[in-house]
Amino acid sequence: MILTLSPAKTMDFEAQCLTKKHTIPDFIEDSEELIKNLTKIGKSDLSELMNISDKLADLNYDRYRSWSVPFSTNNAKQALLAFKGDVYTGFGFDEWRSADFNFAQKRIRILSGLYGLLRPLDLIQAYRLEMGTGLNTSRGRNLYDFWGDALTGALNAAIKESKSKVLINLASNEYFKSVDANNLEAEVIAPTFKDFKNGKHKFISFYAKKARGMMADFIVRNKIKNPVELLKFDVGGYYYCSSSSTPEKPVFLRD
Numbered sequence: 152m153i154l155t156l157s158p159a160k161t162m163d164f165e166a167q168c169l170t171k172k173h174t175i176p177d178f179i180e181d182s183e184e185l186i187k188n189l190t191k192i193g194k195s196d197l198s199e200l201m202n203i204s205d206k207l208a209d210l211n212y213d214r215y216r217s218w219s220v221p222f223s224t225n226n227a228k229q230a231l232l233a234f235k236g237d238v239y240t241g242f243g244f245d246e247w248r249s250a251d252f253n254f255a256q257k258r259i260r261i262l263s264g265l266y267g268l269l270r271p272l273d274l275i276q277a278y279r280l281e282m283g284t285g286l287n288t289s290r291g292r293n294l295y296d297f298w299g300d301a302l303t304g305a306l307n308a309a310i311k312e313s314k315s316k317v318l319i320n321l322a323s324n325e326y327f328k329s330v331d332a333n334n335l336e337a338e339v340i341a342p343t344f345k346d347f348k349n350g351k352h353k354f355i356s357f358y359a360k361k362a363r364g365m366m367a368d369f370i371v372r373n374k375i376k377n378p379v380e381l382l383k384f385d386v387g388g389y390y391y392c393s394s395s396s397t398p399e400k401p402v403f404l405r406d
Contacts, residue, residue: 152315152376153306153337154367157326158263159236162277164228169244170252173229173274175222177305178267185265185280185297188288189215201284211279222274230261231271237357238321241364241387247372255371260309262326264294268305283325295329303331310337317378319370321363340378340399342366344389347406362389362403 176182192200198208219226232244252272261269264280280286282294290297310318318337320327332339344362345352365386375381381401382391388405395402 152258152317152319152370152378153309153313154259154319154370155306155322155327155330156238156259156261156363156367157322158230158261158269159234159239160279160281161235162233163235164233164277166232168224168228168232169247170229170232170249170272171224172249172252172256172272173224174256174270174272176266176269176273176275178301179220179222181297181301182266183220185286185288186215186218188286189280200286201279201281203279207279214277214279218276218278222276224274227274227276229272230263230266230269230275231255231259233275233277234261237360238364238367241361241366242368243372250374251371254374258313258370259367260306262302262322262329267298268302281325282329298329300331300334302329303334306330307334307336310335313376315376319378319381321367338399340381340401342381342384343400343402345402345404347404352404358405362387362405365389366403 194205194208194212197212198205255271259271261271262282263269264282264284265278266273266275269275285293288297290299306318310316316337318335318339320339320341343354344359346355346358348355366384369384369386373380384391384403389403392402392404
């Protein structure tokens with residue numbers, strides 16, 4: 152069973168790493184090519200391209216120019232520990248043991264605009280490049296064109312290695328669009344999380360993102376390999392609702 156996540160816009164390279172284990176991203180040469188494209192863009196154009204403030208454009212303008220290979224623990228950090236957005240607040244890394252990091256490395260894949268597909272312990276340097284960015288490259292007009300079928304192929308390889316034809320998608324639509332689901336050699340299961348508000352259960356983005364992280368953490372810490380065991384997920388007050396669910400879209404509610 153393989154699990155996909157989105158990356159986060161917020162990153163933390165200051166906090167102490169909880170493991171010394173690390174790997175290098177498989178698509179690092181592709182990342183270098185993207186960086187070459189990004190360093191040709193001025194600050195004002197970067198702000199417009201990415202729809203970000205001038206302050207964030209300045210930050211990422213500098214990030215692209217300081218980005219360099221080779222990666223090491225002196226200039227980069229493990230992806231799963233570097234991302235600090237809503238999804239990643241759902242993890243309880245302080246309670247993880249070596250076996251948890253090992254399991255996550257085999258089962259979790261993080262889709263990334265710059266790095267393509269990351270394993271949790273792959274080293275990354277600070278960046279911001281959302282998958283939906285319309286960046287022109289030699290491969291097309293946007294990042295979906297740039298990555299083509301490469302990410303689908305990489306996921307199929309991970310699925311084959313896991314010896315389970317199931318993929319649990321906890322990534323956003325923006326990121327999972329980079330994958331050709333029709334050519335995935337696995338059944339795709341996409342859990343949905345809803346919170347009670349104004350008299351009914353609704354999808355609330357902030358809470359749903361954190362719930363995705365909590366479910367990923369639940370999978371890792373319980374070493375779940377069978378999707379049926381996902382229905383036991385009860386972290387943070389969520390519970391499985393059979394009447395609202397389908398096999399492909401299990402629904403978890405919180406009152």
